[in-house]
Amino acid sequence: MRIDLSGKKAIVSGSTAGIGFGIARGLALAGAVVVITGRTQERVDQAIDALKQETKSGGIEGVAADLGRADGCQALIDAHPDADILVNNVGIFEPKGFFDIDDDDWERFFQINVMSAVRLSRHYARGMRDRGWGRIQFLSSESALNIPTEMVHYGMTKTAVQSISRGLAKVLAGTGVTVNAILPGPDILPPMNASKLVILDRDGVINEDSDAYIKTPEEWRPLPGSAAAIARLNHAGYRVVVATNQSGLARGYFDQAGLDAIHRTMAAHLEGAGARLSGVFFCPHGPDDGCACRKPLPGLIDQIVAEYGDVTGVPMVGDSLRDLEAGVARGCRPVLVLTGKGRRTLDKGLPETLGPVDVYDSLAGFVDQFLKDPS
Numbered sequence: 001m002r003i004d005l006s007g008k009k010a011i012v013s014g015s016t017a018g019i020g021f022g023i024a025r026g027l028a029l030a031g032a033v034v035v036i037t038g039r040t041q042e043r044v045d046q047a048i049d050a051l052k053q054e055t056k057s058g059g060i061e062g063v064a065a066d067l068g069r070a071d072g073c074q075a076l077i078d079a080h081p082d083a084d085i086l087v088n089n090v091g092i093f094e095p096k097g098f099f100d101i102d103d104d105d106w107e108r109f110f111q112i113n114v115m116s117a118v119r120l121s122r123h124y125a126r127g128m129r130d131r132g133w134g135r136i137q138f139l140s141s142e143s144a145l146n147i148p149t150e151m152v153h154y155g156m157t158k159t160a161v162q163s164i165s166r167g168l169a170k171v172l173a174g175t176g177v178t179v180n181a182i183l184p185g186p187d188i189l190p191p192m193n194a195s196k197l198v199i200l201d202r203d204g205v206i207n208e209d210s211d212a213y214i215k216t217p218e219e220w221r222p223l224p225g226s227a228a229a230i231a232r233l234n235h236a237g238y239r240v241v242v243a244t245n246q247s248g249l250a251r252g253y254f255d256q257a258g259l260d261a262i263h264r265t266m267a268a269h270l271e272g273a274g275a276r277l278s279g280v281f282f283c284p285h286g287p288d289d290g291c292a293c294r295k296p297l298p299g300l301i302d303q304i305v306a307e308y309g310d311v312t313g314v315p316m317v318g319d320s321l322r323d324l325e326a327g328v329a330r331g332c333r334p335v336l337v338l339t340g341k342g343r344r345t346l347d348k349g350l351p352e353t354l355g356p357v358d359v360y361d362s363l364a365g366f367v368d369q370f371l372k373d374p375s
Protein backbone atom coordinates (compact mmCIF):
# COMPACT_ATOMS: atom_id res chain seq x y z
CA MET A 1 0.00 0.00 0.00
CA ARG A 2 1.32 3.46 -0.80
CA ILE A 3 0.07 6.44 1.18
CA ASP A 4 1.21 9.88 0.04
CA LEU A 5 1.74 12.28 2.94
CA SER A 6 3.77 14.89 1.06
CA GLY A 7 3.21 18.34 2.51
CA LYS A 8 2.06 16.98 5.88
CA LYS A 9 3.91 17.47 9.12
CA ALA A 10 3.85 14.62 11.61
CA ILE A 11 4.91 14.67 15.26
CA VAL A 12 5.67 11.32 16.85
CA SER A 13 6.24 11.51 20.60
CA GLY A 14 8.90 9.21 22.04
CA SER A 15 10.31 8.22 18.67
CA THR A 16 14.04 7.67 19.09
CA ALA A 17 13.56 3.89 19.26
CA GLY A 18 11.06 1.06 19.16
CA ILE A 19 7.55 1.42 17.81
CA GLY A 20 7.78 5.23 17.75
CA PHE A 21 10.90 5.09 15.61
CA GLY A 22 9.22 2.59 13.28
CA ILE A 23 6.18 4.83 12.94
CA ALA A 24 8.39 7.87 12.23
CA ARG A 25 10.19 5.87 9.56
CA GLY A 26 6.92 4.84 7.91
CA LEU A 27 5.64 8.43 7.92
CA ALA A 28 8.92 9.71 6.44
CA LEU A 29 8.81 7.06 3.72
CA ALA A 30 5.27 8.21 2.92
CA GLY A 31 6.62 11.72 2.34
CA ALA A 32 5.68 13.52 5.57
CA VAL A 33 7.98 15.92 7.37
CA VAL A 34 8.56 14.11 10.64
CA VAL A 35 9.42 15.54 14.05
CA ILE A 36 11.19 13.07 16.34
CA THR A 37 11.11 13.54 20.09
CA GLY A 38 13.20 12.04 22.86
CA ARG A 39 14.52 12.90 26.27
CA THR A 40 18.09 13.75 25.27
CA GLN A 41 19.51 15.72 22.36
CA GLU A 42 22.03 12.98 21.73
CA ARG A 43 19.40 10.28 21.16
CA VAL A 44 17.28 12.64 19.08
CA ASP A 45 20.29 13.45 16.87
CA GLN A 46 21.11 9.76 16.48
CA ALA A 47 17.54 8.96 15.47
CA ILE A 48 17.47 11.84 12.97
CA ASP A 49 20.70 10.61 11.38
CA ALA A 50 19.46 7.03 11.19
CA LEU A 51 16.13 8.07 9.67
CA LYS A 52 17.74 10.39 7.13
CA GLN A 53 20.01 7.60 6.02
CA GLU A 54 17.28 4.98 5.82
CA THR A 55 14.57 7.06 4.21
CA LYS A 56 16.65 9.55 2.17
CA SER A 57 14.19 12.14 3.44
CA GLY A 58 15.37 15.70 4.02
CA GLY A 59 12.35 16.41 6.20
CA ILE A 60 13.39 14.93 9.54
CA GLU A 61 13.48 17.25 12.53
CA GLY A 62 13.70 16.70 16.24
CA VAL A 63 13.08 18.15 19.69
CA ALA A 64 14.63 16.99 22.96
CA ALA A 65 12.09 17.38 25.75
CA ASP A 66 10.63 15.53 28.71
CA LEU A 67 7.04 15.06 27.59
CA GLY A 68 6.09 13.74 31.02
CA ARG A 69 6.08 17.37 32.17
CA ALA A 70 3.96 20.33 31.13
CA ASP A 71 7.02 22.44 30.32
CA GLY A 72 8.45 19.65 28.15
CA CYS A 73 5.26 19.49 26.11
CA GLN A 74 5.32 23.28 25.86
CA ALA A 75 8.91 23.21 24.52
CA LEU A 76 7.78 20.89 21.71
CA ILE A 77 4.75 23.08 20.99
CA ASP A 78 6.93 26.23 20.90
CA ALA A 79 9.33 24.59 18.43
CA HIS A 80 6.54 23.19 16.23
CA PRO A 81 3.28 25.05 16.79
CA ASP A 82 1.38 23.17 14.08
CA ALA A 83 1.11 19.57 12.92
CA ASP A 84 -1.19 17.64 10.61
CA ILE A 85 -0.51 14.29 12.22
CA LEU A 86 0.11 13.61 15.90
CA VAL A 87 1.14 10.18 17.09
CA ASN A 88 0.94 9.95 20.87
CA ASN A 89 3.43 7.18 21.28
CA VAL A 90 5.55 8.11 24.27
CA GLY A 91 5.13 5.75 27.19
CA ILE A 92 6.96 3.82 29.83
CA PHE A 93 6.37 0.41 31.30
CA GLU A 94 7.86 -1.34 34.25
CA PRO A 95 6.68 -4.52 35.90
CA LYS A 96 5.99 -4.01 39.61
CA GLY A 97 3.75 -5.86 42.03
CA PHE A 98 0.53 -4.05 42.92
CA PHE A 99 1.53 -3.80 46.60
CA ASP A 100 4.86 -2.21 45.66
CA ILE A 101 3.54 0.55 43.39
CA ASP A 102 3.67 3.73 45.47
CA ASP A 103 1.92 7.03 44.82
CA ASP A 104 4.92 8.46 43.00
CA ASP A 105 4.90 5.55 40.54
CA TRP A 106 1.20 6.00 39.85
CA GLU A 107 1.77 9.70 39.28
CA ARG A 108 4.82 9.19 37.06
CA PHE A 109 3.03 6.68 34.82
CA PHE A 110 0.01 8.94 34.61
CA GLN A 111 2.07 12.00 33.67
CA ILE A 112 4.09 10.32 30.93
CA ASN A 113 1.64 7.83 29.43
CA VAL A 114 -1.55 9.85 29.77
CA MET A 115 -0.92 13.56 30.31
CA SER A 116 1.65 13.86 27.51
CA ALA A 117 -1.03 12.71 25.07
CA VAL A 118 -3.66 14.96 26.66
CA ARG A 119 -1.46 18.06 26.49
CA LEU A 120 -0.25 17.49 22.93
CA SER A 121 -3.69 16.55 21.62
CA ARG A 122 -5.30 19.55 23.30
CA HIS A 123 -2.89 21.86 21.50
CA TYR A 124 -2.51 20.26 18.05
CA ALA A 125 -6.14 19.21 17.58
CA ARG A 126 -7.25 22.84 17.52
CA GLY A 127 -5.10 23.72 14.51
CA MET A 128 -6.12 20.53 12.74
CA ARG A 129 -9.79 21.31 13.34
CA ASP A 130 -9.40 24.89 12.09
CA ARG A 131 -7.64 23.69 8.92
CA GLY A 132 -10.20 20.93 8.39
CA TRP A 133 -7.75 18.01 8.30
CA GLY A 134 -5.81 16.08 10.86
CA ARG A 135 -4.92 12.66 12.21
CA ILE A 136 -4.42 11.90 15.87
CA GLN A 137 -3.20 8.43 16.71
CA PHE A 138 -2.96 7.09 20.23
CA LEU A 139 -0.84 4.10 21.17
CA SER A 140 -2.87 2.11 23.60
CA SER A 141 -2.05 -1.52 24.28
CA GLU A 142 -3.56 -4.93 24.61
CA SER A 143 -2.89 -4.26 28.31
CA ALA A 144 -5.71 -1.68 28.21
CA LEU A 145 -8.20 -4.55 28.16
CA ASN A 146 -6.21 -7.45 29.52
CA ILE A 147 -4.63 -5.75 32.53
CA PRO A 148 -1.30 -7.40 33.40
CA THR A 149 -1.12 -8.43 37.06
CA GLU A 150 2.51 -7.33 37.19
CA MET A 151 1.74 -3.88 35.70
CA VAL A 152 -1.65 -2.67 36.94
CA HIS A 153 -0.42 0.93 36.81
CA TYR A 154 0.58 0.52 33.16
CA GLY A 155 -2.74 -1.09 32.28
CA MET A 156 -4.52 1.85 33.92
CA THR A 157 -2.72 4.34 31.66
CA LYS A 158 -3.50 2.38 28.51
CA THR A 159 -7.19 2.12 29.43
CA ALA A 160 -7.11 5.89 30.03
CA VAL A 161 -5.60 6.43 26.60
CA GLN A 162 -8.46 4.41 25.11
CA SER A 163 -11.06 6.60 26.73
CA ILE A 164 -9.33 9.85 25.78
CA SER A 165 -9.05 8.66 22.19
CA ARG A 166 -12.70 7.61 22.06
CA GLY A 167 -13.87 10.84 23.68
CA LEU A 168 -11.76 13.10 21.47
CA ALA A 169 -12.97 11.24 18.37
CA LYS A 170 -16.52 12.20 19.37
CA VAL A 171 -15.53 15.80 20.11
CA LEU A 172 -13.94 16.14 16.67
CA ALA A 173 -16.54 14.22 14.66
CA GLY A 174 -17.26 15.93 11.35
CA THR A 175 -14.27 18.28 11.48
CA GLY A 176 -11.98 16.32 9.16
CA VAL A 177 -9.83 15.28 12.10
CA THR A 178 -9.87 11.57 12.88
CA VAL A 179 -8.78 10.13 16.20
CA ASN A 180 -7.87 6.50 16.72
CA ALA A 181 -6.09 4.21 19.12
CA ILE A 182 -4.22 1.05 18.27
CA LEU A 183 -3.65 -1.76 20.74
CA PRO A 184 -0.35 -3.47 20.00
CA GLY A 185 0.11 -6.85 21.61
CA PRO A 186 3.41 -8.24 22.83
CA ASP A 187 3.92 -9.83 19.42
CA ILE A 188 5.19 -6.63 17.84
CA LEU A 189 7.19 -5.38 20.81
CA PRO A 190 10.41 -7.35 20.29
CA PRO A 191 12.66 -5.91 17.58
CA MET A 192 11.91 -7.17 14.11
CA ASN A 193 14.24 -9.96 13.21
CA ALA A 194 14.82 -9.96 9.47
CA SER A 195 16.77 -13.18 9.72
CA LYS A 196 13.44 -14.90 10.37
CA LEU A 197 11.86 -13.60 7.21
CA VAL A 198 10.94 -15.18 3.89
CA ILE A 199 9.99 -13.14 0.82
CA LEU A 200 7.66 -14.66 -1.76
CA ASP A 201 6.58 -13.62 -5.21
CA ARG A 202 2.79 -14.02 -5.48
CA ASP A 203 1.67 -15.24 -8.89
CA GLY A 204 3.19 -18.59 -9.80
CA VAL A 205 4.42 -19.15 -6.24
CA ILE A 206 1.39 -18.89 -3.93
CA ASN A 207 -1.31 -18.97 -6.59
CA GLU A 208 -1.60 -20.04 -10.21
CA ASP A 209 -0.05 -17.61 -12.64
CA SER A 210 -2.02 -16.30 -15.59
CA ASP A 211 -0.80 -14.53 -18.71
CA ALA A 212 -4.19 -12.83 -18.69
CA TYR A 213 -3.46 -11.39 -15.19
CA ILE A 214 -5.30 -12.16 -11.97
CA LYS A 215 -8.03 -9.51 -12.17
CA THR A 216 -10.69 -10.72 -9.76
CA PRO A 217 -10.88 -12.73 -6.53
CA GLU A 218 -12.42 -15.57 -8.57
CA GLU A 219 -9.30 -15.74 -10.72
CA TRP A 220 -7.07 -16.11 -7.68
CA ARG A 221 -6.52 -19.86 -7.38
CA PRO A 222 -4.09 -21.22 -4.82
CA LEU A 223 -1.35 -23.63 -5.83
CA PRO A 224 -1.62 -26.98 -4.02
CA GLY A 225 0.20 -26.92 -0.69
CA SER A 226 1.25 -23.27 -0.79
CA ALA A 227 -0.95 -22.16 2.11
CA ALA A 228 0.14 -25.10 4.25
CA ALA A 229 3.78 -24.30 3.41
CA ILE A 230 3.36 -20.71 4.60
CA ALA A 231 1.69 -22.00 7.76
CA ARG A 232 4.71 -24.24 8.43
CA LEU A 233 6.99 -21.21 8.05
CA ASN A 234 4.79 -19.21 10.45
CA HIS A 235 4.82 -22.00 13.01
CA ALA A 236 8.60 -22.12 12.82
CA GLY A 237 8.65 -18.41 13.70
CA TYR A 238 9.11 -16.94 10.24
CA ARG A 239 7.36 -13.84 9.02
CA VAL A 240 6.35 -14.20 5.40
CA VAL A 241 5.94 -11.21 3.10
CA VAL A 242 5.02 -10.92 -0.55
CA ALA A 243 6.75 -8.79 -3.18
CA THR A 244 4.70 -8.71 -6.35
CA ASN A 245 4.55 -6.74 -9.61
CA GLN A 246 0.94 -5.77 -10.27
CA SER A 247 1.15 -3.82 -13.50
CA GLY A 248 -2.48 -4.77 -14.15
CA LEU A 249 -3.21 -1.69 -12.01
CA ALA A 250 -1.34 0.64 -14.38
CA ARG A 251 -2.85 -1.17 -17.37
CA GLY A 252 -6.35 -0.60 -16.02
CA TYR A 253 -7.24 -4.30 -15.74
CA PHE A 254 -8.25 -3.78 -12.13
CA ASP A 255 -8.18 -0.96 -9.61
CA GLN A 256 -6.90 -0.69 -6.05
CA ALA A 257 -10.21 -1.87 -4.61
CA GLY A 258 -10.04 -4.88 -6.91
CA LEU A 259 -6.50 -5.69 -5.82
CA ASP A 260 -7.53 -5.32 -2.17
CA ALA A 261 -10.38 -7.76 -2.78
CA ILE A 262 -7.97 -10.28 -4.31
CA HIS A 263 -5.68 -9.93 -1.34
CA ARG A 264 -8.56 -10.40 1.09
CA THR A 265 -9.39 -13.62 -0.74
CA MET A 266 -5.77 -14.69 -0.48
CA ALA A 267 -5.64 -13.82 3.23
CA ALA A 268 -8.85 -15.74 3.90
CA HIS A 269 -7.57 -18.80 2.08
CA LEU A 270 -4.27 -18.67 3.97
CA GLU A 271 -6.05 -18.17 7.27
CA GLY A 272 -8.02 -21.32 6.58
CA ALA A 273 -4.70 -23.18 6.56
CA GLY A 274 -3.44 -21.35 9.66
CA ALA A 275 -1.10 -19.19 7.57
CA ARG A 276 -0.54 -15.48 7.68
CA LEU A 277 1.33 -12.94 5.56
CA SER A 278 2.93 -10.08 7.48
CA GLY A 279 2.83 -7.79 4.47
CA VAL A 280 2.06 -7.59 0.77
CA PHE A 281 4.39 -5.22 -1.06
CA PHE A 282 3.34 -4.53 -4.62
CA CYS A 283 4.45 -2.42 -7.55
CA PRO A 284 1.40 -0.79 -9.15
CA HIS A 285 3.35 0.56 -12.12
CA GLY A 286 3.73 -0.46 -15.74
CA PRO A 287 7.00 -1.31 -17.51
CA ASP A 288 7.28 2.19 -19.00
CA ASP A 289 6.55 4.17 -15.86
CA GLY A 290 10.19 4.39 -14.84
CA CYS A 291 9.48 3.42 -11.23
CA ALA A 292 12.05 1.95 -8.87
CA CYS A 293 9.83 -0.81 -7.49
CA ARG A 294 9.03 -2.97 -10.50
CA LYS A 295 11.06 -6.15 -10.25
CA PRO A 296 13.84 -6.79 -11.35
CA LEU A 297 14.54 -3.44 -9.68
CA PRO A 298 14.87 -3.84 -5.91
CA GLY A 299 12.48 -1.05 -4.78
CA LEU A 300 10.01 -3.49 -3.20
CA ILE A 301 12.86 -5.22 -1.40
CA ASP A 302 13.98 -1.80 -0.14
CA GLN A 303 10.49 -1.23 1.25
CA ILE A 304 10.77 -4.57 3.03
CA VAL A 305 14.22 -3.63 4.38
CA ALA A 306 12.78 -0.35 5.69
CA GLU A 307 10.20 -2.28 7.68
CA TYR A 308 12.07 -5.45 8.67
CA GLY A 309 15.76 -4.58 8.52
CA ASP A 310 18.60 -6.05 6.53
CA VAL A 311 17.55 -8.98 4.31
CA THR A 312 20.97 -10.47 3.61
CA GLY A 313 20.54 -14.23 3.28
CA VAL A 314 16.74 -14.04 3.44
CA PRO A 315 15.15 -16.37 0.85
CA MET A 316 13.51 -14.63 -2.11
CA VAL A 317 11.26 -17.25 -3.66
CA GLY A 318 10.06 -16.61 -7.19
CA ASP A 319 9.12 -18.22 -10.49
CA SER A 320 10.63 -15.51 -12.72
CA LEU A 321 14.17 -14.32 -13.24
CA ARG A 322 13.21 -10.81 -12.21
CA ASP A 323 12.09 -12.01 -8.76
CA LEU A 324 15.50 -13.51 -8.16
CA GLU A 325 17.32 -10.48 -9.56
CA ALA A 326 15.43 -8.07 -7.32
CA GLY A 327 16.29 -10.18 -4.28
CA VAL A 328 19.92 -10.76 -5.16
CA ALA A 329 20.39 -6.98 -5.59
CA ARG A 330 19.82 -6.69 -1.83
CA GLY A 331 21.66 -9.80 -0.72
CA CYS A 332 18.73 -12.23 -0.63
CA ARG A 333 19.22 -15.89 -1.33
CA PRO A 334 17.54 -16.69 -4.68
CA VAL A 335 15.13 -19.63 -4.75
CA LEU A 336 13.42 -20.65 -7.99
CA VAL A 337 10.24 -22.69 -7.90
CA LEU A 338 9.07 -24.56 -10.99
CA THR A 339 5.40 -23.67 -10.59
CA GLY A 340 3.99 -20.75 -12.60
CA LYS A 341 6.61 -19.52 -15.06
CA GLY A 342 9.34 -21.39 -13.20
CA ARG A 343 9.91 -24.18 -15.71
CA ARG A 344 10.20 -21.64 -18.53
CA THR A 345 12.59 -19.54 -16.44
CA LEU A 346 14.84 -22.53 -15.80
CA ASP A 347 14.77 -23.66 -19.45
CA LYS A 348 15.90 -20.21 -20.60
CA GLY A 349 18.92 -20.56 -18.36
CA LEU A 350 19.83 -18.54 -15.28
CA PRO A 351 22.55 -15.90 -15.64
CA GLU A 352 25.74 -16.57 -13.70
CA THR A 353 25.49 -13.13 -12.11
CA LEU A 354 22.80 -14.51 -9.80
CA GLY A 355 25.26 -16.86 -8.15
CA PRO A 356 23.98 -20.24 -6.95
CA VAL A 357 20.20 -20.61 -7.21
CA ASP A 358 18.28 -23.31 -5.34
CA VAL A 359 15.57 -24.88 -7.46
CA TYR A 360 12.47 -26.63 -6.03
CA ASP A 361 9.38 -28.07 -7.66
CA SER A 362 7.11 -25.86 -5.55
CA LEU A 363 6.93 -23.57 -2.53
CA ALA A 364 6.01 -26.62 -0.44
CA GLY A 365 9.15 -28.41 -1.62
CA PHE A 366 11.32 -25.44 -0.72
CA VAL A 367 9.77 -25.04 2.73
CA ASP A 368 10.23 -28.73 3.55
CA GLN A 369 13.94 -28.51 2.85
CA PHE A 370 14.36 -25.00 4.32
CA LEU A 371 12.89 -25.93 7.69
CA LYS A 372 15.19 -28.95 7.89
CA ASP A 373 18.20 -26.80 7.09
CA PRO A 374 17.57 -23.04 7.18
CA SER A 375 21.13 -22.26 6.05
Ligand SMILES: [Mg+2]
Nearest residue numbers: 201203204319
Ligand atom coordinates in the same frame (compact mmCIF):
# COMPACT_ATOMS: atom_id res chain seq x y z
MG1 LIG B 1 5.50 -14.79 -10.56
Ligand SMILES: [Zn+2]
Nearest residue numbers: 283285291293
Ligand atom coordinates in the same frame (compact mmCIF):
# COMPACT_ATOMS: atom_id res chain seq x y z
ZN1 LIG C 1 6.72 0.34 -9.28
